[in-house]
Amino acid sequence: MLKAEHICRSYGAHKAVDDVTISIEDGLITVVIGESGSGKSTLVRILSYIERPDSGKVILNDREIVRSMVRAQRRTVQLVMQDAASSLDPHQSAQQILDEPLKLLMKMDKDTRRKRITELSDMVQFPRDKLCNKVSEMSGGQQKRLCIARALATEPQFIIFDESFSGLDVTLRSQVLNMLKDLQSRLKTGFLIITHDLDTAMFMADRIYVMRNGKIVERLDKPKSLLDFKSDYAKELVRAAEYKRQALQNRKEE
C-alpha cells in the first residue's frame, strides 16, 4: 500500500496541500478529482518522491520513504505525466527511452532488455516499427502509449497518472482508458489517477478522493453513480459535468 499521512506543502504563503491523508491500495484504481489549483499535482510530486513535503510522511508497504531510499524505491512507484511530449527526451528514440529503466532499475542484460521492449510495446499497442523513431516523429497517442510503456517497464507496484488523459481527443482517450483498465486487471498494479474529469473518474475508479483548496473533502469507495457523492463541492462538480453534458446534447439536437 502507498500512503500519504498528514501531508502539508506550502509555496510561500500559499498552502498547496493541507493535511492530506490518502491511501492507494494494491491492485485498485484510486482517483483524485478536483479543480485546477486544488493541490492534486503537488500531491503527485510528493507521492512520487520528486518533492518533499513540509510535514507528514509517505509510507510504502509500511515503511516510511526517506531521502536515502528514494532511488531504490523508483522501481515500485512510477509516474505518467500530463504532457507526454515534454516528458520524453526529444533526443532519444522510443527504444532508448524504454531501455533506460530496464537497464538502470531492472539491471537486465541486453538481450532480455530487447525482448522486454518488444513485449512492452505490444502491451500498450505501440507500433514496433516506430521503436527507432524519435519523439517528434510520433503522434500524440503514440507518445502517450510510450509514456505508459515506460512506467510499466519496471513492473511497478503503483503507477501515478497526473492528468495524463487531458488534452487527448475523445476517441483516443477512450482507447487509452480501456487499454489501461485492461492492463490493470491483468497486471494487478495499483493506479492513482489524478484528473478533473468526472466521467474518467467514474469510469476508472475503485475509490475516489475529492480535493479542494489543498484538502481532501470527500472519500468515496466503489462509486456506482454520481448521486453517491455527499459533499457540497462534489455535488457542484457533478452539476457542472451534467450541465456540460446537457449543453452538448442540446447542440447535437439543434
Add this chain to the structure above:
Amino acid sequence: MLRKILHKPQAILGLAMMLAVILAMALAPQLAPNDPNKVDILHKFTEPCEQYPMGTDDLGRCIESRLIYGARMSMSIALPTIIIIAVISTLLATVCAYTGGIVDKVFVIVSSIFMALPPFLVAITLVGLFESKEFSIMISIVVAMWVWNAQVVRTYVLREKTKPYIITCRMSGCSELRIILRHVLPNIFPHLLVLYSTGLSGIIIMISSYAFLGLGLETGTAEWGAMMVNANKLIFTHPELIAYPGLCILFAAAGFNLFGEALRDICDPRED
C-alpha cells in the same frame, strides 16, 4: 547525419568553405607557390603573374603564399583556443547550473567579475605575459571570452533542467551525472555547436584585430590580421593588400557560421 548534411545547401556551402580553410592550413607548404616570408624588394608591388599569382606586397613577398600561410597561423591559434573555451565553459556552466543553489550563486558572482573586464583590456594585460606570442594570445582570449560562452551555456542548462523529461529520467533510475551526460548535454549540443562555431569565427576576427592594434603577432608574420596592419598605410595606393586578408577573414568566419547554423538545424530534433 552525412545524408542530412548533403541534403542541406547551407551545410554544403559552409562545409566547403570550412574545408577550404582547413586544407589551406594543412597543406600550406604544398599549396603556396613561394616562400611567404621571402623579401624581394626588386619585385615589390608586382602585378599578378605566373610566379606571383596574386602579385606581391611592399616588400616583394608573394601575397598568395602569405594568405595561405595566414590560414595556418590564424587556425593554429583559433582552433585550440575555441576548444579550451568550449571545455571550460561547458563543464563549469553545466555543473554549476545543474547543481544550482550555492554553487550556481558562486558561479554567477565569479562570472560577473570576469564580465566586468572588457575583453581587450584583458588581452592588453595578458598578451605580453608569456614568451610565446601565440600562447599569450590564446590565454588572453580564453580568459577574456570563457565567461561569455559559459553564461550562454548556463542559460541553456537552466532551461533544460526544468523540463518535465528530467523528472521522468529520474523516475527511470538515472543518476544526476547520467542526466547531465546523456540527456542535458545531447539536448543542448545543437545550440553549443552554433555557439562555438560562431565563437571560432569571432576568435579569428579577434586574433586579426589584436594584430591590427599591435597586440598580436610580430609585424611581418604571415597572418591575416598582421597583413591588414601592414597594408593599412597603403589603403589608397594598393587597396587590394588590405582587401585580400579581409576577405579571407570574412570567408573563414562565414564558413564556420554557416556550417554551425546548419548543423544546429540538423541535430535538433525539434527543428524537424
